Amino acid sequence: MLISRRSNRPLFTEKNDPFSKSCSRWPRYVALIVVALLGSLLWFSAHASVSEEEGISGGQMLLKSIEGGELAPALTQQSKVHIKVSGMVAQVALTQSFQNNSQQWVEGTYVFPLPDKAAVNRMRMKIGERVIEGEIKEKEQAKQIYHEAKAVGKKASLVSQQRPNMFTSKVANIGPGEVITVQLDYIETVAYDQGQFSLRFPMTITPRYIPGSPLQGADSANGGPLVAGTSGWALNTDQVSDANEITPFINPELPTPQQLINPITVTAELDMGMPLQAVESAYHNIVLSRKDNLYQLRLATGNVSMTQDFSLNWRPQPGSAPRAALFSEQVEGEKYALLMMVPPVKSSSTENEPSVLPKEAIYIIDTSGSMDGVSIEQARQSLLFALAQLNPQDRFNVISFNSTTHTLFNSAVAANTRNIDYARRYVSGLQSGGGTEMLSALQAALRDDAEAGFVRQVMFITDGAVGNEEALFNTIHRQLGNSRLFTVGIGSGPNSHFMRKAAQFGRGSFTHIGKVSEVQEKMTSLFSKLDNPVVSDIQVNWPQGVSVESYPKRLPDLYSGEPLLVAVKIADLQGAVTLSGKTADRQWQQDIQLNGVQNHSGVATLWAREKIVSLLDEKTTGRPEPEVRQAVLDVALTHQLVTPYTSFIAVEKVISRPAGEGLEGKAVLSARAKGQGAQSYAYPQTATGAQLSLLWGALLLLIAVIAKVWSPTSMRGEQAAVKVGDK
Amino acid sequence: MIFLTLKLMRKAVIALCLVAGGFLLADSGWIYAKAELAQELIEDAWSQTLETGAVVKPWPWADTWPVARLEAASHDVDLYVLQGTHGSSLAFGPGYLIGSATPGDVGSTIIAGHRDTHFRFMEELKRGDLIKLTDTAGKQHQYLVNALHVVDSSKEQLLTDTGQNELVLVTCYPFEAINPGGPLRYVVHAASHGVRRVM
Numbered sequence: 001m002l003i004s005r006r007s008n009r010p011l012f013t014e015k016n017d018p019f020s021k022s023c024s025r026w027p028r029y030v031a032l033i034v035v036a037l038l039g040s041l042l043w044f045s046a047h048a049s050v051s052e053e054e055g056i057s058g059g060q061m062l063l064k065s066i067e068g069g070e071l072a073p074a075l076t077q078q079s080k081v082h083i084k085v086s087g088m089v090a091q092v093a094l095t096q097s098f099q100n101n102s103q104q105w106v107e108g109t110y111v112f113p114l115p116d117k118a119a120v121n122r123m124r125m126k127i128g129e130r131v132i133e134g135e136i137k138e139k140e141q142a143k144q145i146y147h148e149a150k151a152v153g154k155k156a157s158l159v160s161q162q163r164p165n166m167f168t169s170k171v172a173n174i175g176p177g178e179v180i181t182v183q184l185d186y187i188e189t190v191a192y193d194q195g196q197f198s199l200r201f202p203m204t205i206t207p208r209y210i211p212g213s214p215l216q217g218a219d220s221a222n223g224g225p226l227v228a229g230t231s232g233w234a235l236n237t238d239q240v241s242d243a244n245e246i247t248p249f250i251n252p253e254l255p256t257p258q259q260l261i262n263p264i265t266v267t268a269e270l271d272m273g274m275p276l277q278a279v280e281s282a283y284h285n286i287v288l289s290r291k292d293n294l295y296q297l298r299l300a301t302g303n304v305s306m307t308q309d310f311s312l313n314w315r316p317q318p319g320s321a322p323r324a325a326l327f328s329e330q331v332e333g334e335k336y337a338l339l340m341m342v343p344p345v346k347s348s349s350t351e352n353e354p355s356v357l358p359k360e361a362i363y364i365i366d367t368s369g370s371m372d373g374v375s376i377e378q379a380r381q382s383l384l385f386a387l388a389q390l391n392p393q394d395r396f397n398v399i400s401f402n403s404t405t406h407t408l409f410n411s412a413v414a415a416n417t418r419n420i421d422y423a424r425r426y427v428s429g430l431q432s433g434g435g436t437e438m439l440s441a442l443q444a445a446l447r448d449d450a451e452a453g454f455v456r457q458v459m460f461i462t463d464g465a466v467g468n469e470e471a472l473f474n475t476i477h478r479q480l481g482n483s484r485l486f487t488v489g490i491g492s493g494p495n496s497h498f499m500r501k502a503a504q505f506g507r508g509s510f511t512h513i514g515k516v517s518e519v520q521e522k523m524t525s526l527f528s529k530l531d532n533p534v535v536s537d538i539q540v541n542w543p544q545g546v547s548v549e550s551y552p553k554r555l556p557d558l559y560s561g562e563p564l565l566v567a568v569k570i571a572d573l574q575g576a577v578t579l580s581g582k583t584a585d586r587q588w589q590q591d592i593q594l595n596g597v598q599n600h601s602g603v604a605t606l607w608a609r610e611k612i613v614s615l616l617d618e619k620t621t622g623r624p625e626p627e628v629r630q631a632v633l634d635v636a637l638t639h640q641l642v643t644p645y646t647s648f649i650a651v652e653k654v655i656s657r658p659a660g661e662g663l664e665g666k667a668v669l670s671a672r673a674k675g676q677g678a679q680s681y682a683y684p685q686t687a688t689g690a691q692l693s694l695l696w697g698a699l700l701l702l703i704a705v706i707a708k709v710w711s712p713t714s715m716r717g718e719q720a721a722v723k724v725g726d727k
Numbered sequence: 728m729i730f731l732t733l734k735l736m737r738k739a740v741i742a743l744c745l746v747a748g749g750f751l752l753a754d755s756g757w758i759y760a761k762a763e764l765a766q767e768l769i770e771d772a773w774s775q776t777l778e779t780g781a782v783v784k785p786w787p788w789a790d791t792w793p794v795a796r797l798e799a800a801s802h803d804v805d806l807y808v809l810q811g812t813h814g815s816s817l818a819f820g821p822g823y824l825i826g827s828a829t830p831g832d833v834g835s836t837i838i839a840g841h842r843d844t845h846f847r848f849m850e851e852l853k854r855g856d857l858i859k860l861t862d863t864a865g866k867q868h869q870y871l872v873n874a875l876h877v878v879d880s881s882k883e884q885l886l887t888d889t890g891q892n893e894l895v896l897v898t899c900y901p902f903e904a905i906n907p908g909g910p911l912r913y914v915v916h917a918a919s920h921g922v923r924r925v926m
Contacts, residue, residue, distance in 0.1 A: 368790070375814070403788050432815075436790070683880035684812035684822065684839040687899035687907035688762075691843055693755035695905055700748030704741045 074102040075174075075666040077110055079306070081201060083268040087327055088190050088340050088565075089602045090199055092118075095183045100174040102664070105657050107150060108171045108180075110668040111248035113202040115188050116165035119609035121640050122185035123648035125157045125171075127178075134159070134650035136640045138633060142647035146170065153657030157182050160647035162245050165202065167642070173657045184648075187602040187609075192340065192563050195321040197272070198313045203264065203306040204671070248670045255305035261671040262306040270295040274320050282311035306671045324592055328573055329603035335573055336604040337597065339566045343535045343558055343581060344588055357534075357583075358393040360412050360454040361386070362445045362483075365427070366462035368402040368436040371490065376432040378490045379461045381519045383427050386459060389527050390415035395454065398423050400430055401441035411448060438462070438472060446479040456483040457530065458506070463490050464498035472498070473620045476505045484508045484557065486526065501620065507557055529559045535581045535588075540566055543575035543594070551610035567607040573597060608639035616644070758818070762844035765819035769793050769807040776863050782810075791816035794823050795830065796861040797838065802848040808860075812839045821845050821896075824885065830860050830868045831892065831922060837885055839897040842913070846898040849913055858917050860894060866924055870894040870917035880912045892919040 080095045098108045114120070123134030134157070137145065142158060149156035150172035158170040159182065171180050191198045255261040270279065271294050279288055285300035295314075316322070324341040363386055365379050383398070390396055394415040398408040408426055413419045442460075450456030464487075476485060485506020487499040490513055503510040511526045513519055535558040542548045550568035558564060564579070573594045580589040612632050619628045629645050636646040657663065765785070772785040773793040784792045795808040812822035821840030828834030838860075840846030856872040870893065877900050885897070893916055900913035 371815075683878075683885055683897060683912050684817065684824070685814065685899075685907070686817065686839050686846065686897060686912065687842050687904070687909070688758045688818070688844060689907045690755040690758035691903075691905050692907060693751040693758070697748045697751030697755060700744040700751065704744035704748065707737055707741050707744070 073666075073669075074104075074664070075100055075106055075108050075668060077108070077262055077668040078303075079262065079264040081264060081266050081310075083199065083201065083266070083312075085190055085197075085199065085268065085270045085272070087272065087600060088192065088325060088338065089327065089600060089606065090188050090190050091602055092186050092188070092201070093183060094186070095181055096169055097179055097181045098171050098174055098668070099179045100176060103176045104664045105176065105661050106174045107663055107665050108169075108174060108668060109665065110169045110171075111162070111245070111670065112167055112169065113165055113204065114167055114186065115200060115202060117188050117609070117613075118165075118186040119188065119605045120159070120161075120167070120184055120186045120642040120648070121605050122183075123157075123159050123650060124183045125155070125650040125652070126181040126183065127155055127652065130652070132650045132652055134648040136637060136642070136646050137649050138637075139645050139647045142649040145649050145651060146172065149173075149651040150663070153655045153659065153661075155180065155652040155656055157650050158647055159184060159642060159649075161642045161644055168245065173663065175656060187605045189338070189565060189606060192342075196313055196315045198311065200312075201266065201310040203309050248667065255307060255671060260303065260305045262668065263303040264306050265299060265303040266310050267298045268296070268312065270297075270314060272314075272316065275317050277315050277317050279312070279314040282313065283308045284310055324590070326592060326594070326597050327600035327603050328597040329600055331604040334604070335570050336607045337568050337570055337573065337594070338600070338603045338606055339540075339568065339577065339592065340563050341579055341590070341592070342563045343538075343579075344590065357455040358391070358453065359395075359530075360450050360456045361390065361394060361396040361415075362399065362412065362456070362458045363387075363396070364399045364401070364441050364445050364458065364460045364462070365430065366402075366436065366438070366490075367400050367430050367432050371432040371463055375463055375490050376430065378513055378519060380427055380430060382461050382488055382490070382513060382523055384424060385519060385523045386527075387420055387423055387427070389531075390420060392416065395451075396420075396423070398426065399441050399444055401437060402432070403437055405437070405440045405444050407444055439475060442472060442475050443479065446476070446481065446483055446485075449481050450483065455534065455536070456481075457508070458483050458485045459488060460485060460502070461488045461490060464502075473501060473505050474622060476502055477621045480506055486511070486530070488513060488523075488526070504617075505620070507554070509559075532559055534559055535583055538564060538579070538581040540564075541578040541580070542568070542570065543572075543577065546574070547571045549611075551607065551614045553614055567603075567610040569607055570594075605639055605641070608635050608641055611635050612641065612643055759844065761818055762820075762841070766807055766845075769809070769820060773807050777865055780863060785819075791819070791822070793820070794863060795838075797821060798859040798861075799848065799852070799856060800859075801856055802851050804848045806840075806845055808838055817841055827885075827895075828892075830862045830894070831866065831919075833892055835885075835891070835893050835895045835916075836860070837895045837897060842899040842902050843907075846896065847902065849896055849898050849915060850902045852896075852915050856917075857920070858894060858896075866922055868894070868922050869920040871920045872915055872917045874916040876914045876916075878912050878914055880910050893917060894919075 076099045078097050078099075080097075082093045084091045084093075094114075096110065096112070098110070100106045100108075125132045125134065139160060142160070146156050146158040153173055155174070156172045157180070159167060160170075161167050169182050171182060174180050188199075191200075266284070270276070273293055275293060276295060279286075279295055279297065281297075284304060286297045287300050288295060288297045290296075297312075322340075322342075323344070324339075326337060326339050328335060328337040330336070363383055365383050367376065367379075371379060387396070392415060395412040396415050396419075397412045400406050400408075408423060409419075445458045445460075483506070485503060486508035487503045487506070488511050489499040499510045499512070509526070509529065511522050513522045538555045538558065540550065540555070542550070548568055548570045550566050550570075552566075555564065555566075558581075575595070576591040576593050578589060578591050580587065582588065612635055615628055615631050615635070619625055632643055632645050635641070636643045642648055769785045772783040773796060775781075775783040776793060782792050790813070791809040791811050793807040794810045797806045797808050798804060807820050809816040809820045809822050810825065812824050816822040817840065821838050824837035824839060827837035830836050840849075842849070852872055852875065854872055854875070858870045858872065860868045860870065862868065885895075896915040896917070898913050899907070899909060900911040901909075902913070
């Protein structure tokens with residue numbers, strides 16, 4: 001259309017047109033180039049649509065079944081979990097039965113998830129009617145005992161921790177047709193937020209990204225090349241030295257109601273000592289029965305495949321929601337207590353609650369090369385959203401960094417319209433590129449302290465793609481002062497470990513935004529958390545003169561509805577403990593009597609677990625690892641807990657595998673999480689915007705040419721019109 | 728008066744279109760130039776990696792580094808593959824999907840590239856084509872193309888544990904689409920065809 005019309009114009013007939021003489025010659029050349037560019041683009045597009053029709057139809061990436069076509073896997077595993085909740089404490093018994101369906105002797109390996117606050121404190125191995133009690137040992141020692149037992153043909157099982165929420169069971173010398181059961185007991189605290197109790201039993205492990213380059217000789221260190229069925233899908237790397245152990249293979253088959261994969265039965269009983277208003281399971285159908293204040297439940301279908309977490313929520317009758325609770329336990333002459341309290345702060349669902357402290361908000365935005373593409377857009381949108389949330393009485397600043405750090409204002413400024421507009425323009429113009437020098441940006445953000453009467457919140461928007469996490473945690477820990485650090489993870493693969501721990505050391509929280517369309521929702525929920533009155537400077541004062549050891553050492557700020565949980569080892573349970581804290585407009589204080597506290601088993605274990613978590617954090621804050629390891633070992637061995645440094649080991653005394661019979665290694669394949677592909681990753685973005693820029697560029701040049709060329713006629717017309725008017 | 732305003736407006740429109748158009752063309756050119764030039768710079772880093780076995784960044788502020796060399800002689804293709812499939816590595820070369828199998832291991836080694844720069848040649852690939860992938864240890868893994876698909880990335884995910892030793896190349900589809908954000912991907916599977924030591 002455009003082209004044919006233009007060819008009718010006197011563009012190329014200079015002689016006849018006096019106006020075109022005054023035009024320079026450039027339009028011709030530009031026009032030619034533009035026509036060529038547009039033409040080629042149009043041709044390409046047409047070509048593309050043809051090849052699409054030519055036969056490569058939209059297909060699928062087909063799953064290839066495991067070679068050999070084994071119908072019944074050599075080793076199957078089924079689990080049974082019984083959850084017993086009493087007050088704030090859940091005691092869980094998990095049994096895993098390993099069945100050898102083959103004619104050979106088998107060693108089974110099973111990587112499975114547990115709640116990340118689970119304190120695993122007992123393990124038993126059952127062979128038929130025989131029960132062998134597991135012992136807690138230093139991790140390497142336990143491994144050694146296991147390997148020796150395995151080699152001589154004794155039945156043995158080893159349970160170790162790979163990550164706080166990922167464990168491995170190994171069972172050696174399962175005879176042909178035999179079943180060996182491993183029973184694990186663990187204790188955890190029940191979550192309590194906004195008057196609702198909840199508990200989650202995880203059933204899936206989402207495949208993890210393994211950064212770094214494979215270690216030299218990673219293959220041989222693991223005893224030859226990787227073979228599916230005995231180890232994970234990743235090689236150990238310089239950054240993840242145990243990659244091989246945390247990447248279990250996923251069963252390519254999908255479970256069906258007839259054929260479950262890793263079937264599990266779930267039963268639970270809740271005894272809160274009060275009538276409940278509702279008991280709900282988020283993803284599974286349950287059957288519930290009640291006897292006074294005891295609620296019992298089981299899965300409606302009996303068992304299910306391990307494809308989706310079991311999530312249970314319950315809430316007390318209105319008005320009977322507990323505000324404080326204290327449980328204690330005496331173990332070997334030591335007294336332990338678990339204290340729960342919801343600060344007496346009304347939740348401000350009404351808008352403009354006057355008790356919200358004005359804030360000094362420091363926004364750090366990562367503009368490094370790894371943020372290129374949609375990430376930087378997500379980051380910009382998140383930051384613009386944050387700027388829009390500022391109140392006139394707030395103060396703020398913006399820091400951007402890549403290879404260097406740039407601070408928008410010398411120090412925080414008032415959040416008036418002018419400053420916010422200025423910041424909005426600055427943020428909108430930010431581009432990605434360069435390195436990821438995070439340290440100086442964090443230092444710049446944490447350099448100043450808040451002015452009196454302001455809550456200082458640092459919001460860090462990044463993909464966390466850095467290797468120097470330890471140094472960063474260290475900086476946060478040392479320089480935090482009275483600031484709070486909130487991390488906002490951007491992109492499809494942010495460094496979650498960095499995000500979560502940085503937020504913890506920064507006394508804030510972690511939000512993950514995976515898509516531009518999530519910005520609004522995720523940021524809204526983060527801000528509603530931030531804008532409700534926060535309870536800060538929480539102090540717990542134990543009775544004078546009584547020796548106490550309480551965890552966590554650094555108490556978090558509490559957002560509306562969140563309870564304070566403290567585990568303590570205390571010399572004497574007498575007198576009262578005083579809790580205090582403040583919100584924007586007032587100080588509060590509350591006493592809780594320690595006398596006559598009800599006894600509750602598991603409290604000592606929970607205290608030990610809190611102590612271990614606290615010790616492991618000290619590794620990050622600069623305590624040398626050998627020291628931390630020793631301290632953790634002391635607690636773990638006393639309290640019989642699985643940790644990064646301790647494992648459970650059980651060995652049968654008799655030798656069962658005859659000499660001469662081989663042993664085959666088999667891994668239990670994890671069931672694929674519901675709605676997830678087999679060991680799957682999102683497809684990367686694999687096109688540039690170059691063609692789009694090219695097209696727009698060409699179009700604009702074309703418009704310029706048309707404007708230049710068409711004007712003579714129209715202008716002559718206008719001139720004439722003006723002249724007529726003059727007459 | 729009217730005449731003057733119109734003339735000014737015309738000039739403004741022309742100037743604006745020229746500047747913006749020129750800028751966009753330059754931007755587009757810069758993307759192509761980066762894709763070409765970076766591969767030259769990466770060459771040095773790669774030869775150092777082969778010698779020492781260590782990770783060598785092609786330029787000091789790089790977020791990525793070469794992890795393999797990809798050759799398809801029949802299509803005149805010789806590219807350095809970079810670690811990771813994020814935007815900042817794909818701008819400079821095809822990227823190795825972190826978490827996918829390392830060459831030679833059971834599972835899929837997945838490499839993605841931009842359809843309009845490095846992986847334009849994927850359009851020409853056909854069954855039986857030989858692709859060579861040299862790893863950092865200097866081992867050359869050979870693959871033969873055995874399947875070509877188009878997938879919808881909004882509905883499918885990339886699989887790595889297919890139980891086969893294979894190479895999977897991924898790029899956007901259709902090749903000549905103007906809009907870079909489309910959901911379709913062109914996926915080529917190549918089965919292992921032996922290993923040679925080249926140095």
